[in-house]
Amino acid sequence: MSNLKIAVQKSGRLFEDSVKLLKDCGISYNDGRDQLKVEADNFPMEIFLLRNSDIPQYLEDGVVDVAIIGENLLLEKQKKIDVVEKLGFSKCRVSLAVPKDVESDDIEWFQNKKIATSYPITVQKFLDKNNIKADIHVISGSVEIAPNIGLADGICDIVSSGSTLFKNGLKETVTILKSEAVLAKNQNLSEEKQQILDKFLFRIRSVSTAKKSKYILMNVPNEKISEVAEILPVLKSPTVIPLAEDGWSSIHSVIEEKRFWEVIDELKQAGAQDILIIPIDKMVI
Incomplete structure (x- = not known):
């Protein structure tokens, strides 16, 4: 199988966030000093560490298949390149x-x-x-x-x-x-490399969704479960687990970061107690 060639800024504003995204997506590689091209250990990908201003041209020419790059640079360079995902960092x-x-x-x-x-x-x-x-x-x-x-x-x-x-x-x-940073691709990507890109995008979106969400646990009187469940903006329905103490249950769900305090206030008023919030590392929907 061919490797997907991805360009990343070799230094500066985008470099650290780009490397963190790759690692959050489970892609590891030996980042030795002064290397300009490295192969991932556990994913069909080659990482090219390039000068930021050179990346749009390399992407258009097909030297690399995809790139993590600032949207502003793409607009300035006006190359024939497709943006496939906004990444939400380096704004x-x-x-x-x-x-x-x-x-x-x-x-x-x-x-x-x-x-x-x-x-x-x-x-x-x-x-x-x-x-x-x-x-x-x-x-x-x-x-x-x-x-x-x-x-x-x-x-x-x-x-x-x-x-x-x-x-x-x-x-x-x-x-x-x-x-903001975006993931852009060459317009003539082969079907094989598009399949690899789709797998990479799946990982990116799982990481992104997790960052916008929190895992929430709380203790609720049984007679309040329906009311609390109505408040929770869950994916399907909350998980309800009986507690050792009669008349009480533990409810587990997911909550959006941006609605956190609004929902917490509603849950407390509905009778929820001992509310625990846990960060989510990955979230596969």
């Missing part, structure tokens, strides 16, 4: 920023200004959409320094917390787009 914004002493936060401020960026295509499309004419100065790194050295009036760059902008005397004004 950021591509935003315009100006010196702190600029009073305006409006896009109109950039009219006839100079903008330094590593995302010229993304910026130009946004400016055209908003009828703004500006001079785009392309910089491959350290974009934040451009206004301080007189190279540009403002910048466009990726923003996570905004601390880097703050340290360089800048403030975020206009968000062009929001981005």
Whole structure:
């Protein structure tokens, strides 16, 4: 069987989260220092550790089959690549920023200004959409320094917390787009490799579902079981186990992280006691 070739950023913002996802999916490999290609020990996969900006081209050309990459980079590079899954980590914004002493936060401020960026295509499309004419100065790194050295009036760059902008005397004004890590694939994937990708996607989705859920256990008076069961947002129905003490049962279920406190309050009011919450490692539906 052929191996599925996956590209991962070799360093920087995406690397650690990408490696953690592979490990959470049960894929292990020998991550020796300075290796650019390694084979998984227990899954038909080869991991390519590549420079981030090179990945879209390698993916389009079929050098690799799939890649974990920032959505913002795919939009900028405009390659013929399919996004198959949003991964929910490495979230950021591509935003315009100006010196702190600029009073305006409006896009109109950039009219006839100079903008330094590593995302010229993304910026130009946004400016055209908003009828703004500006001079785009392309910089491959350290974009934040451009206004301080007189190279540009403002910048466009990726923003996570905004601390880097703050340290360089800048403030975020206009968000062009929001981005996160995605799993993308070559458009001409063979049927054999698509089958491997489907297995990998199954693992990714199991991990993702688990992260959004918690396992919940509670003790409930028997006469309150129906009421409590109505509250629980379960997959099918809760598990009910009689306790040693007469008239009481233990109820086991799954609860969504985002509804946690809302549901807990309802359960307590319905008579649930001794509520225990446990993280879920994997969740196969």
